[in-house]
Amino acid sequence: MLLLAALAWAEGYVAVLVDGGPDVADVHIYAPTPDGWRPAHVVYQPELIETYVVATGGRVTMPHYNLTRYLLLIPREAVTAQGRPVPEAPPDLQLWSLEIDNGTAKVTVPLAVGRRPIATESATQATWHSLGQQPANTPNRGRIVKAHDQQKDPETVVAGREDVATAELETALATGSTVYVIGGTYFNSIAVAGTFSTYMPVYSPTGQTYACSLDNMFVIGYEAVNATVGVKVDGYITGGYLTLEVYNLNTCSQISSITLALPQYGISWTNVALPSVGPNLQLGLRIKVSGRAEAANIMVSAAIHYSKTVNSLAQAATSKAQSTSAIPDIGIGAGNNAVLFGPYIAYDGLIEGTVTVPPSTVRLTWYGSTCPHITVTYYINFIAQSFRLVTPRTTTPSGWYCYYDVPPTTLTIDKCAYAIAKAASEGILAVSIVYSTAAGGTISFGPSPILTITFDRWLEPFPSNYTDGRGSVYEEWTSLLLYNTFEILGPIYTASYHAVSEVRASNREVWLTLSDSSRITCGAKWVITAPVSRPVLYYGNTVVEKPWWAEIGKRVADALELLLSGVGRLIQRLDSISLGPVAHLFKTASGSVTKTRSDEAYAITWRKGWLETEPPLVAIRLDRVGASSSPTYVEWRTFATAALSPDRLRCNFLPDYDVGTFMYLPPAFASPEPLVKYRASIWTWRGQVSLDDFILPSSP
Amino acid sequence: MNARFLFFVTLVFTLLSSFLLDVSNRLLPVIVGCYLSLLYLLILSLVFFFRGELPRLTRRLLEAAAVFALSVAAFVYPPLTLAMIPTALFVVYVPITLGLRAGVFRRAIHAVAWYFTTAGISTAVYAALAILGVQPPVNPYTLALLIVVPSALVSHYLLLRVFQRE
Numbered sequence: 001m002l003l004l005a006a007l008a009w010a011e012g013y014v015a016v017l018v019d020g021g022p023d024v025a026d027v028h029i030y031a032p033t034p035d036g037w038r039p040a041h042v043v044y045q046p047e048l049i050e051t052y053v054v055a056t057g058g059r060v061t062m063p064h065y066n067l068t069r070y071l072l073l074i075p076r077e078a079v080t081a082q083g084r085p086v087p088e089a090p091p092d093l094q095l096w097s098l099e100i101d102n103g104t105a106k107v108t109v110p111l112a113v114g115r116r117p118i119a120t121e122s123a124t125q126a127t128w129h130s131l132g133q134q135p136a137n138t139p140n141r142g143r144i145v146k147a148h149d150q151q152k153d154p155e156t157v158v159a160g161r162e163d164v165a166t167a168e169l170e171t172a173l174a175t176g177s178t179v180y181v182i183g184g185t186y187f188n189s190i191a192v193a194g195t196f197s198t199y200m201p202v203y204s205p206t207g208q209t210y211a212c213s214l215d216n217m218f219v220i221g222y223e224a225v226n227a228t229v230g231v232k233v234d235g236y237i238t239g240g241y242l243t244l245e246v247y248n249l250n251t252c253s254q255i256s257s258i259t260l261a262l263p264q265y266g267i268s269w270t271n272v273a274l275p276s277v278g279p280n281l282q283l284g285l286r287i288k289v290s291g292r293a294e295a296a297n298i299m300v301s302a303a304i305h306y307s308k309t310v311n312s313l314a315q316a317a318t319s320k321a322q323s324t325s326a327i328p329d330i331g332i333g334a335g336n337n338a339v340l341f342g343p344y345i346a347y348d349g350l351i352e353g354t355v356t357v358p359p360s361t362v363r364l365t366w367y368g369s370t371c372p373h374i375t376v377t378y379y380i381n382f383i384a385q386s387f388r389l390v391t392p393r394t395t396t397p398s399g400w401y402c403y404y405d406v407p408p409t410t411l412t413i414d415k416c417a418y419a420i421a422k423a424a425s426e427g428i429l430a431v432s433i434v435y436s437t438a439a440g441g442t443i444s445f446g447p448s449p450i451l452t453i454t455f456d457r458w459l460e461p462f463p464s465n466y467t468d469g470r471g472s473v474y475e476e477w478t479s480l481l482l483y484n485t486f487e488i489l490g491p492i493y494t495a496s497y498h499a500v501s502e503v504r505a506s507n508r509e510v511w512l513t514l515s516d517s518s519r520i521t522c523g524a525k526w527v528i529t530a531p532v533s534r535p536v537l538y539y540g541n542t543v544v545e546k547p548w549w550a551e552i553g554k555r556v557a558d559a560l561e562l563l564l565s566g567v568g569r570l571i572q573r574l575d576s577i578s579l580g581p582v583a584h585l586f587k588t589a590s591g592s593v594t595k596t597r598s599d600e601a602y603a604i605t606w607r608k609g610w611l612e613t614e615p616p617l618v619a620i621r622l623d624r625v626g627a628s629s630s631p632t633y634v635e636w637r638t639f640a641t642a643a644l645s646p647d648r649l650r651c652n653f654l655p656d657y658d659v660g661t662f663m664y665l666p667p668a669f670a671s672p673e674p675l676v677k678y679r680a681s682i683w684t685w686r687g688q689v690s691l692d693d694f695i696l697p698s699s700p
Numbered sequence: 701m702n703a704r705f706l707f708f709v710t711l712v713f714t715l716l717s718s719f720l721l722d723v724s725n726r727l728l729p730v731i732v733g734c735y736l737s738l739l740y741l742l743i744l745s746l747v748f749f750f751r752g753e754l755p756r757l758t759r760r761l762l763e764a765a766a767v768f769a770l771s772v773a774a775f776v777y778p779p780l781t782l783a784m785i786p787t788a789l790f791v792v793y794v795p796i797t798l799g800l801r802a803g804v805f806r807r808a809i810h811a812v813a814w815y816f817t818t819a820g821i822s823t824a825v826y827a828a829l830a831i832l833g834v835q836p837p838v839n840p841y842t843l844a845l846l847i848v849v850p851s852a853l854v855s856h857y858l859l860l861r862v863f864q865r866e
Contacts, residue, residue, distance in 0.1 A: 550781070651722075
């Protein structure tokens with residue numbers, strides 16, 4: 001940060017520390033210079049806190065941020081050229097002022113603030129935001145004052161949060177209501193040297209990098225409104241530009257080009273509006289970077305903001321994630337101490353999300369006569385979300401100890417912070433709790449602390465409408481759609497247990513998928529209320545078939561059962577103690593899936609075969625039972641996995657997770673011919689995929 | 701060797717190996733083979749339990765070793781698992797045949813009666829457990845062993861007394 005401040009000065013910027021200022025995370029800020037309004041940049045100021053990382057059990061000092069404390073980098077001319085008349089604010093921007101006090105003199109700089117950046121002929125002038133890694137060292141203190149003619153609360157108007165406020169998701173989404181959705185884009189990083197000008201390569205797990213015959217095109221989809229663009233520069237770039245080329249994918253024509261000055265180094269993000277093309281057209285994005293560098297590595301990501309209208313299909317579905325591991329008691333010192341959960345996957349398509357933090361107990365060693373209060377601050381992605389004052393269990397110490405019961409807390413995921421995380425940190429979600437105490441002691445979370453993250457999600461690249469303007473059904477809505485996801489949370493960067501299961505459905509089928517990165521899952525059980533039949537097991541894209549010898553062996557064993565006693569398995573014969581284990585050998589050689597029904601609930605159980613290694617991806621295809629002309633409201637009740645015992649001999653089912661998420665399945669009808677067949681996959685939109693990826697020419 | 705001694709020794713080890721029959725990896729054929737070879741000796745000693753002496757013990761031990769070797773072959777080449785079916789029949793019916801030859805069973809009907817009486821008693825025990833709602837905390841194979849073997853011993857004793865009177 002010192003380096004940044006020094007460079008800022010060298011390059012014509014004055015660094016001003018604003019503490020307790022308005023939230024400016026998704027706005028552009030300009031200061032007047034003789035050459036016109038020029039962008040100011042924002043560097044959020046960290047508080048360095050010793051953090052206990054639950055995933056590793058280690059401690060590390062990590063920066064935590066409060067979005068009201070930041071460094072404004074103001075063009076030097078705006079500070080030095082005092083006395084000139086303040087130019088009029090550009091259209092759509094509001095006038096604020098920044099009072100700067102450096103200890104010896106005070107100056108006031110007008111600021112123009114708004115959500116849309118100023119565009120000139122050559123480039124779009126954008127404010128870049130970044131998270132500082134070290135506290136700034138500047139004598140300049142600033143205070144932002146809103147202009148006298150502003151009627152609305154600046155945080156509401158400028159930060160543009162009014163759209164989010166209307167996007168409160170009810171349990172059932174009302175048809176016709178608008179929801180605001182955050183999705184992601186995925187580009188690979190590139191290494192550059194010398195003078196460069198290149199497109200960022202699209203990351204696609206299936207090689208889908210072309211659209212409209214153009215390479216490096218990321219398909220954004222329908223109803224995209226704006227983008228939070230994140231840039232990470234390892235190294236140093238001069239004269240760099242980043243150009244967002246926006247295409248209409250229906251006509252294959254470029255409709256917009258947004259050029260931004262590329263930050264010289266570090267991680268930064270900014271917000272840009274995307275051109276409006278109407279609800280029936282979809283957008284594509286190519287990103288080009290250019291400039292000069294001795295040697296640098298550039299990564300660009302963009303979180304896309306969509307505006308969707310709820311239709312009768314109610315495409316929103318709930319994804320849920322729960323942590324599993326127990327946490328030992330954590331020793332703390334006086335001052336600020338953080339406990340970090342995660343990082344976990346930040347899914348695309350977020351409408352609304354909540355994080356339920358488990359309760360904890362703090363015990364402080366206290367020699368005073370009265371126990372002090374403690375404060376607890378909750379952070380998501382290291383950005384402060386809420387704050388709690390906790391009173392002691394008793395006012396006086398009990399045996400030199402003061403106890404504090406910190407209740408469970410539900411946090412709403414801030415969509416701005418979420419977009420920043422997707423743009424600037426590759427889409428992770430980390431939750432930290434900061435305990436501010438006057439003395440040392442311990443924090444305990446109990447034997448089974450469960451952190452639950454609930455995402456209400458949308459298939460964001462798809463259109464809101466079910467049919468296009470000519471009455472034809474969009475291909476996307478005839479597809480196998482993602483409904484619910486349940487994630488067993490081990491942090492994504494460690495080897496601890498991490499499994500993701502999804503429920504997807506079409507008019508004909510329901511698919512259950514399970515991905516386990518730790519490769520210790522040997523069984524799973526889903527309980528859902530969707531009427532289903534005929535389960536078929538896949539590992540990846542391949543149907544699991546019994547080996548020929550196991551099939552023969554099973555039939556012979558069954559025939560012997562009947563032959564040796566006229567009533568089959570109904571009596572326990574002497575030979576059953578020898579034939580039983582042998583029949584078991586044949587029946588369990590390969591993976592099996594069974595379906596049982598209890599009232600309206602269907603339990604689908606998969607078990608790995610003894611001949612198989614733990615598959616990375618399990619998929620179960622089920623036929624839907626019965627026809628319905630309207631969406632079917634069903635529940636995913638519980639989910640359980642079986643894991644290998646530590647000696648890797650046995651496969652033991654673990655306790656059920658209470659999922660309790662709901663979904664609407666599309667109208668069920670039996671097509672005369674299968675429309676398409678889909679590969680088994682975890683559909684989280686991580687990387688670009690195309691619907692074509694999921695279409696196979698023939699039935700498996 | 702005394703058949704009763706062999707019976708108790710093999711019963712313990714068969715029970716122990718049956719605990720592993722729910723293994724979920726490629727060792728399962730070996731464990732089943734180990735179980736079957738022990739079971740062979742167990743049933744053999746059960747048939748000769750009231751006679752006291754087990755004839756041609758060395759050959760019987762070699763047969764048990766062959767059963768185990770077969771399972772190891774299945775571990776190496778899984779289709780050989782098919783050979784476990786005749787092996788499973790061998791494990792039960794060869795001791796009965798040997799019992800007939802040695803005169804433990806007076807007539808064939810004696811052996812058949814033993815077979816079905818064992819089934820009857822075992823099924824009755826299972827039914828009683830179900831009625832009482834008792835679910836022993838062992839896997840189904842261990843439970844079957846715990847029920848069928850004593851049932852076989854009891855029925856053997858009863859039928860020997862019945863057929864001795866003839």
